[in-house]
């Protein structure tokens with residue numbers, strides 16, 4: 001099987017599992033316990049936090065471990081907006097881009113439904129970019145928070161985060177970015193990015209599912225969503241997932257170290273794969289930005305097919321990929337991301353996303369490109385559009 005669905009999830013890296021193993025077995029303590037086992041767990045958690053802070057270029061106290069990207073996004077969007085509204089009730093608007101992951105989009109809608117917020121959606125252009133002009137046009141004195149993702153999970157477009165964040169912050173508005181797909185591929189220095197909050201998920205970069213991180217800048221006020229024993233400096237109660245935190249810190253450190261190597265290598269492989277598909281499949285269209293895109297994502301529309309039929313045919317040939325985000329899999333509705341890019345719904349239904357991890361090989365992608373050519377031709381011949 002050639003697995004080209006790494007944007008959905010990745011296997012746990014061997015080094016990550018090795019680093020986690022002691023905290024799943026002998027060193028199984030609760031970091032809040034005041035005996036030696038508990039202290040060992042607390043020390044491991046502190047080391048993991050320091051390692052994440054090192055990659056993000058922030059202080060350890062600015063790192064909150066969560067149960068994943070979804071929780072990190074919820075905590076950022078709801079937590080910051082609610083804290084600002086509590087301090088000043090006039091701050092009752094949030095800005096999100098038109099192509100956010102549901103974890104951000106639905107958090108904003110929750111604020112709208114239950115807390116009297118208005119949601120301002122900043123549009124993207126045909127390549128999926130949020131322009132500074134488009135963002136400037138929706139900022140208001142009442143805006144409590146802006147959230148724009150670093151890189152999109154369906155089409156891979158990378159946003160000019162530093163520029164967008166500077167715009168918001170110049171008006172005193174905190175800026176959050178969902179870096180779940182960017183982590184491992186793009187620089188994550190939060191000071192260079194100029195963001196107030198940033199979300200990461202472990203399972204997209206070789207750590208297990210169910211662990212994530214939210215960075216929150218120093219004095220930013222944030223209302224916790226999970227109440228209890230006050231772990232994570234009161235921001236996220238619940239006994240900490242020590243092994244998960246260690247795994248995430250290890251995976252993030254490894255990915256950061258790899259960035260100049262596999263990142264450039266994978267980008268070159270992606271370009272060859274893209275050229276082979278565009279050259280070999282009549283009418284194929286690359287979606288997203290032609291150059292400002294993740295090394296790890298190539299997504300296409302194949303007019304005259306249905307994305308789901310192409311996926312089935314590809315899987316029969318041993319290539320596993322997806323028609324868009326894993327969260328939307330199985331839904332008949334055209335992808336809201338592609339719709340926001342202006343792709344007509346009948347074309348959006350033909351979308352197929354290929355996404356790679358750092359171990360992808362040239363041979364795999366050459367074989368996959370041949371499989372794509374054959375799969376699309378077969379679907380078109382059989383009229384399974």
Ligand code: PLP
Pocket residue numbers: 007008067068069070071073101103149151152153178180181201202203210211212326327
């Ligand atoms: N944000 C983006 C951009 C994602 O791609 C995903 C996962 O698909 C998430 C958030 C959610 O992360 P998790 O699966 O860890 O909850």
